[in-house]
Amino acid sequence: MAAMGAGESLTARRSDGEISGAFDEERLMRGLVTIIAALAASSPTFAQTMAERQACQGDFAKYCPGVKPGGGRVIACLGKQKDKLSPACLKVVEAHSQ
Secondary structure, three states: OOOOOOOOOOEEEOOOOOEEEOOOHHHHHHHHHHHHHHHHHHOHHHHHHHHHHHHHHHHHHHHOOOOOOOOOHHHHHHHOOHHHOOHHHHHHHHHHHO
């Protein structure tokens, strides 16, 4: 059996005579995206992180525009601006400061 190149797919002849891709790349990618989205949505950590990001997105852009995310830098920066934060973001910052 010859090796398949990039973009090639295995084919099969259906009962109606049409040739279809048994391993259609587009269908495979859609399936993978669906599975990843389902797993991510079921993860409390992922959902919490997304909710926290949404809660602080505006405050981060306004008060910490030059801060590179990671290593606790965003929470540290926002923590210095507690008196200016939106109530939702303040709640996130206080939860991470404990």
